[in-house]
Every structure is written in structure tokens, then in C-alpha cells.
Amino acid sequence: MPEIKQALMPTPPWRRTDYCGAPRAKDAGREVALWGWVATRRDHGSLIFIDLRDREGIIQLVFNPEHDAAAHAVAEAARAEFYLAVRGRVVRRSEGSVNAELPTGEIEVVVTAAEILNPSLPPPFPLSGAEGAAEEVRLKFRYLDLRRPEMQSNLRRRHQALRGARAYLDAHGFIEVETPILFKATPEGARDYLVPSRVNPGRFYALPQSPQLLKQILMVGGFDRYYQIARCFRDEDLRANRQPEFSQIDIEMTGPRPEDVHEMAEGMMASIYQYAAETEIERPFPRMRYDDAMERYGSDKPDLRFGLEMRNLSAAFAGTQFKVFAETLARGEQIYGLVLPAACQLSRRELDDMAEGLRSRQALGLAWLKIAPDAWQGPIAKFISDQERTRVAEIAAPAAGDTLLMIAGARGKVRPALGDLRLRLGAKFDLIDRAALKFLWVVDFPLFDFSEEEKRLVSVNHPFTAPHPDDIGLLDSEPLKARALAYDMVLNGQEMGGGSIRIHNAELQLRVFELLGIGREEAAVKFGFLLDALGFGAPPHGGIAFGVDRIAMMVCGTDSLRDVMAFPKTQKAVDPMSGAPSEVDPRQLRELSIRVAL
RNA sequence: GGGGUCGUAGUUCAGCCCGGUUAGAACGCCGGCCUGUCACGUCGGAAGUCGUGGGUUCAAAUCCCAUCGGCCCCGCCA
Numbered sequence: 001m002p003e004i005k006q007a008l009m010p011t012p013p014w015r016r017t018d019y020c021g022a023p024r025a026k027d028a029g030r031e032v033a034l035w036g037w038v039a040t041r042r043d044h045g046s047l048i049f050i051d052l053r054d055r056e057g058i059i060q061l062v063f064n065p066e067h068d069a070a071a072h073a074v075a076e077a078a079r080a081e082f083y084l085a086v087r088g089r090v091v092r093r094s095e096g097s098v099n100a101e102l103p104t105g106e107i108e109v110v111v112t113a114a115e116i117l118n119p120s121l122p123p124p125f126p127l128s129g130a131e132g133a134a135e136e137v138r139l140k141f142r143y144l145d146l147r148r149p150e151m152q153s154n155l156r157r158r159h160q161a162l163r164g165a166r167a168y169l170d171a172h173g174f175i176e177v178e179t180p181i182l183f184k185a186t187p188e189g190a191r192d193y194l195v196p197s198r199v200n201p202g203r204f205y206a207l208p209q210s211p212q213l214l215k216q217i218l219m220v221g222g223f224d225r226y227y228q229i230a231r232c233f234r235d236e237d238l239r240a241n242r243q244p245e246f247s248q249i250d251i252e253m254t255g256p257r258p259e260d261v262h263e264m265a266e267g268m269m270a271s272i273y274q275y276a277a278e279t280e281i282e283r284p285f286p287r288m289r290y291d292d293a294m295e296r297y298g299s300d301k302p303d304l305r306f307g308l309e310m311r312n313l314s315a316a317f318a319g320t321q322f323k324v325f326a327e328t329l330a331r332g333e334q335i336y337g338l339v340l341p342a343a344c345q346l347s348r349r350e351l352d353d354m355a356e357g358l359r360s361r362q363a364l365g366l367a368w369l370k371i372a373p374d375a376w377q378g379p380i381a382k383f384i385s386d387q388e389r390t391r392v393a394e395i396a397a398p399a400a401g402d403t404l405l406m407i408a409g410a411r412g413k414v415r416p417a418l419g420d421l422r423l424r425l426g427a428k429f430d431l432i433d434r435a436a437l438k439f440l441w442v443v444d445f446p447l448f449d450f451s452e453e454e455k456r457l458v459s460v461n462h463p464f465t466a467p468h469p470d471d472i473g474l475l476d477s478e479p480l481k482a483r484a485l486a487y488d489m490v491l492n493g494q495e496m497g498g499g500s501i502r503i504h505n506a507e508l509q510l511r512v513f514e515l516l517g518i519g520r521e522e523a524a525v526k527f528g529f530l531l532d533a534l535g536f537g538a539p540p541h542g543g544i545a546f547g548v549d550r551i552a553m554m555v556c557g558t559d560s561l562r563d564v565m566a567f568p569k570t571q572k573a574v575d576p577m578s579g580a581p582s583e584v585d586p587r588q589l590r591e592l593s594i595r596v597a598l
Numbered sequence: 599g600g601g602g603u604c605g606u607a608g609u610u611c612a613g614c615c616c617g618g619u620u621a622g623a624a625c626g627c628c629g630g631c632c633u634g635u636c637a638c639g640u641c642g643g644a645a646g647u648c649g650u651g652g653g654u655u656c657a658a659a660u661c662c663c664a665u666c667g668g669c670c671c672c673g674c675c676a
Contacts, residue, residue: 570667571670
């Protein structure tokens with residue numbers, strides 16, 4: 001079997017001159033040598049066509065037994081996903097046999113020599129055509145999945161996005177510095193992945209959740225402008241857009257104001273979109289205060305691709321006869337509503353389902369009114385006075401045929417709930433402009449939130465975030481009212497990145513730790529190196545970090561992170577291809593002084 | 599930890615409600631024929647622990663319970 005002999009050879013019998021996807025009509029007459037996988041094979045008995053595929057595309061090969069019997073024999077033996085080397089001449093296809101679907105469709109290669117460099121088992125799922133195959137199978141045979149043009153294109157766009165980021169950052173004086181993967185466990189934030197230290201029995205490294213502290217220390221270390229495409233690890237449950245390990249474009253600058261970070265980040269994002277999508281994006285991005293985002297969209301990452309803005313209707317219902325609203329207001333709670341335009345009609349059933357969902361999940365009531373010119377309609381219409389209608393109309397301006405949806409309850413619950421409803425309605429009625437790129441900055445985040453679980457203040461961002469200069473006085477009196485110098489970049493309702501100006505003064509940092517319930521001693525043990533560093537002339541600094549995977553999802557237009565990562569894990573954080581995580585040899589555990597208690 | 603949903607040839611799915619002979623289809627695979635196809639065509643063939651375990655029943659892919667796994671979501675996570 002001549003094909004087996006060639007398959008044992010470590011290198012191909014001839015060099016490649018072109019990628020399969022490269023030749024065009026102008027190459028007619030050229031002798032080319034190609035390597036690639038058999039995408040499809042059409043055997044006419046004597047004449048055989050093979051579509052050969054590599055990363056650049058697909059080209060049609062013609063095997064005619066009258067030209068070369070040996071090459072033809074190879075084509076006869078070849079099957080899907082065999083890796084072939086061929087030589088031949090590029091020829092123009094005859095009129096009428098041109099394939100307009102293929103970029104190479106005006107030409108074909110008449111093969112004069114062919115070798116099977118390696119045969120293939122029949123692929124366990126079809127690589128062309130349908131998206132059909134179950135994700136588990138795709139992940140198990142990821143090397144085959146990655147050959148698919150769609151995955152090839154996604155990972156290349158991701159590569160281009162990173163090129164765009166690097167090009168911009170390089171041009172603006174940022175220095176790429178690598179930081180350790182074996183780092184120190186941190187008490188705040190997500191669960192850490194731990195790595196035992198063999199030479200220090202009983203001690204553990206943690207994989208970094210982000211290089212946050214290290215990049216701050218690089219500022220103290222004088223690098224002035226730093227960036228890194230950093231791998232980050234968080235041991236939390238997975239989602240369609242969340243993997244346990246992911247990448248960030250991590251950036252830190254000495255001495256910026258928030259606006260300086262914004263300008264830089266917008267420039268970088270523009271560069272990313274140029275490289276990865278050949279798209280110009282509009283700058284500067286609008287800015288929205290956190291309070292406004294919550295008030296109008298019920299979210300700290302509002303999707304501005306459609307309207308359906310929320311309004312606080314509490315004032316309109318002061319003194320109302322409608323018992324539920326009256327009780328809500330008496331408790332000091334709020335009524336928020338949004339107007340669904342006449343074009344979007346919800347059936348009674350749909351409204352009831354929505355109401356039921358809100359009641360069971362969040363213990364919130366949904367009320368609705370259909371707007372008719374005179375009398376509004378709905379189960380609660382009879383409780384609504386003329387005066388209330390007038391006042392609601394002033395605030396929310398509904399038109400005839402519209403539906404007014406209202407949720408009553410504590411502000412902290414109502415706004416996100418209505419915001420969530422807004423998103424579902426936007427999707428349901430297809431109000432979202434798919435082509436739009438709606439960037440914005442959300443600014444003036446609160447510095448702290450109160451954790452009901454832990455009965456203490458927690459950082460909204462992280463404990464190193466600087467308070468707004470106007471609010472430093474509030475730290476002592478009303479810390480929950482203090483704003484942070486923090487900002488998120490949001491695109492189409494997705495958080496692309498977030499950052500802040502950091503605390504660069506050890507005293508202020510200790511004060512913030514204290515408010516978070518971290519005493520001086522604990523701070524010294526856990527963050528001593530940071531506090532020490534801040535004590536040696538640490539310059540003011542701040543920065544931002546972007547989710548590379550989410551950026552890749554946006555430029556590829558996919559909903560699943562797994563489509564833009566080469567080797568993602570399943571929801572159970574398993575890699576079906578390698579079988580990780582796996583059990584290990586008892587000897588390895590002994591060396592690490594680890595005993596497993598299940 | 600919780601909710602939803604799916605699991606049947608290599609793949610995608612039908613059959614399941616309403617239990618009843620040999621569990622079907624398409625694609626793929628194997629073999630034959632075919633010199634202009636491009637999802638080639640055409641003739642024939644092989645291929646299934648119905649996720650796993652238990653239960654109900656004369657009889658289970660089908661009904662019940664448990665369990666494992668994929669996906670989506672809540673919690674968790676910036």
C-alpha cells in the first residue's frame with residue numbers, strides 16, 4: 001500500500017506553494033503544491049473531484065486517470081479528513097462549471113501527483129454544513145471541530161482583536177509585563193483555584209482571579225503604563241458566557257483621571273474593531289451615572305439598542321385608592337413602570353404568566369393597564385382615578401393602544417426586576433437593532449454595598465478602588481452614599497470591561513479595609529505587601545481590564561463563549577477531550593502532603 | 599445547592615402522551631455502477647446495552663423512582 005508508506009514519513013514529499021483557499025483566476029497556468037484535508041469527494045467512476053480544505057479555504061481538485069493513474073488511485077482511496085499532499089496545475093474552469101459559492105470557484109487544480117500523508121477515521125460528526133452536532137461531541141473531538149471554517153474564523157477574529165489591542169497599546173507607550181500564575185489567595189471576591197506547594201507542605205498558592213494587585217505594584221515599580229493579556233481563574237459555576245479560566249486585557253496607568261482611562265480604552269476598542277471587524281465605532285462613548293442606569297434601565301449595564309425606558313411612577317399614585325399601591329407607598333417603597341408601544345401586544349395569558357413569574361421568583365406584583373383614549377383597561381383600571389391618569393401621562397406619556405406595565409416594591413428589587421422584564425420584552429418583540437454597537441460608560445458606581453448575608457459593607461468593585469474625591473468625607477458618616485472612581489464599559493447590554501482609579505495612599509487603604517471589616521492585623525497579613533508598597537512613594541494610578549472572551553463573542557456575533565475559545569470546558573468544568581480534571585497518582589498526593597477526604 | 603430541558607444507529611432526529619411481533623428516517627459508513635461534479639447521481643448492504651440502575655406489568659424506548667451526563671437559568675461570580 002503506497003499510501004501507508006507515505007503516511008509513515010515524518011515530512012511531506014514536497015513543499016506547499018499555496019494555501020488551498022488562495023489561488024484565483026489570475027493563477028491559471030501555475031503549477032502549485034497543496035496540503036489539506038479532504039472536505040468532500042465526488043467519485044464519477046473514473047473522474048474524481050476532491051474539495052481540499054485548509055485554514056484559508058477550499059479548492060476543487062480534479063483527478064483524471066488519463067492524466068495520472070497513480071494520483072487517481074490516491075483519490076480513489078481517499079476519504080473524508082484524509083490529509084493529502086497534491087501537485088498540479090491551476091486551470092480556469094469551463095464556462096458553466098464555475099462555482100460562485102467558492103472564492104476559488106473560478107478555477108480548479110488538475111492533479112498530476114498526490115500522496116496520502118495521513119488517513120483518517122470517519123469523522124464522528126459532519127464537519128461541513130450543519131451546526132448540528134452536540135456540543136459534547138464537538139468538545140471531545142475538538143481538533144475536528146476546530147477544522148470547521150466557522151471555528152477557524154472565530155479564532156482568527158479573536159486573534160485580530162488581540163492584535164488590534166496590542167497595536168494600540170504598543171503605540172501608546174504601554175509595556176507588556178507578565179505576572180505570576182502562582183500567586184496568593186485573596187479573601188475578597190471569587191473562590192480561588194488552589195495549588196499546593198510541595199516544598200512548603202500545607203501551604204497553597206492561588207491562581208490569580210486577575211492581576212489586580214500586581215499591576216498596581218508595577219505602577220509603584222515605575223512602569224508607568226502596563227498591559228498584559230492575562231489569564232485569570234475563578235472557581236465559580238459556569239454560564240454560557242463564563243468559563244473558569246478566561247483572559248483579560250489588563251491595563252494600568254500612572255496618574256490618570258477617569259476620563260484619561262476612558263479615552264485610552266475607547267481608542268483601544270476602536271483599534272480592536274478595526275482589526276477584527278473592519279468597523280469604525282463612534283467616539284467618544286456616552287457616559288451614564290450608575291444611578292441613572294438603574295433608574296432608567298434597571299441595570300448597571302443597560303442595553304441601549306432599544307427604548308422601553310423605565311419611569312418612577314410613585315408620585316403619580318400618591319393617595320391612590322388602589323390598595324396594593326397605597327400599601328407600597330406607605331412602606332416607603334416605589335412603583336416603577338414602562339410603556340410597551342401599541343405595536344407590541346401581550347395576551348392576557350402572557351401578562352398573567354409574567355405576573356406569576358415575578359410573584360413566585362421575586363415576590364413582586366405586576367400590574368398592567370391598556371391605554372385607551374379615555375378609559376384605561378385592565379384588572380386594576382377601576383381603582384385608577386382621573387387625576388392619577390393625568391399624572392401618569394405626564395411622567396410616562398403613553399399613547400392609545402400602549403400597555404403600561406408596573407411593578408411595585410422596594411426600589412432595590414423593583415428596578416432590576418423591571419429592567420429584566422424590559423430586556424425580555426425587547427427580545428420578544430424584536431425591538432433590538434442587531435446591527436447597532438451601543439457603547440457607553442457607566443460611572444459613579446457606589447463604593448460599598450451592604451451585604452445582608454454577612455451583615456457588613458462589601459466593595460462593589462474591589463477594595464482598592466478609590467472613593468470619589470467629593471465623597472471622602474462620607475466614609476466616616478455615610479459610607480453607603482460614597483461614590484467610587486470606578487467605571488464600566490458596556491456594549492449592547494454586556495459588560496466589556498471595568499476599572500477604577502485606585503487608592504495609592506496606605507492610610508486611606510487601611511481606612512477602607514477597616515470599613516470592610518478588615519482590621520489592621522488582618523490587612524497586614526493578607527495585603528501587607530500592597531500596603532508596604534503604597535508606603536514607598538506609590539504614584540496615583542488607575543486602569544481597566546477587558547474580557548477578551550466577551551470581546552471575541554461580540555466581534556464574532558456568537559452567544560457562547562465556547563465558540564471563541566479553542567479548548568473550553570463544559571458546565572461541570574470538565575474538558576471532554578482530555579478528561580480533566582482527573583484523579584492523580586497517590587504518590588503525587590503524598591509528595592504534596594495532601595490526603596483526599598471525600 | 600436549586601429550577602428547566604434534552605439523552606434512541608457514527609451524526610441529526612421520529613417513535614414515548616395512549617405499553618404489545620423484526621425500533622424507523624435522513625446524512626454518514628461499506629460494496630457495485632458512473633468522465634464535469636460541487637450536499638454528484640444511482641443500485642445494494644451493514645449498523646442500536648433506546649444514558650445507567652431499580653420498580654410496576656404477562657409484556658417497558660414508552661409508565662414510576664433513583665442516578666449520571668450535555669445545555670440554559672437562579673444562587674454564586676465583575
